[in-house]
Amino acid sequence: MKLVTKEIERKLPALYSTEKMPEREKKIVAKFFSLRSDWTWYAVEGQRQPDGDIVFYGLVNGFDREYGYFTLRELESVRFFGIPGIERDMYFGSHTIGDVLDGIAS
Numbered sequence: 001m002k003l004v005t006k007e008i009e010r011k012l013p014a015l016y017s018t019e020k021m022p023e024r025e026k027k028i029v030a031k032f033f034s035l036r037s038d039w040t041w042y043a044v045e046g047q048r049q050p051d052g053d054i055v056f057y058g059l060v061n062g063f064d065r066e067y068g069y070f071t072l073r074e075l076e077s078v079r080f081f082g083i084p085g086i087e088r089d090m091y092f093g094s095h096t097i098g099d100v101l102d103g104i105a106s
Helices: 006-011 072-077 097-101
Strands: 030-034 040-048 054-061 065-071 086-088
Touching: 040 097, 054 097, 065 072
Parallel strands: none
Antiparallel strands: 030 040, 030 086, 040 054, 054 065
């Protein structure tokens, strides 16, 4: 499965374009999750780089819950026994960061 489709890339606001928006109101464009751990990445912004990679900004649930940057290349590099270890939640729907923080969406 492709982690980022052309449709997802079109929907991604450019990096820093939502920084004046209240954090809880930011729309999640894509949710990625690990198949072997409880890590989850919620992308709210993203931008393709000159080298072809995409840099995302969003909420990361890992060791802690924090906002930060992550790249498509980083997500694609995770492997478990040679099998891709990160998937995109194709059924996540339309949610905001506030939905995740309130437990409405996970």
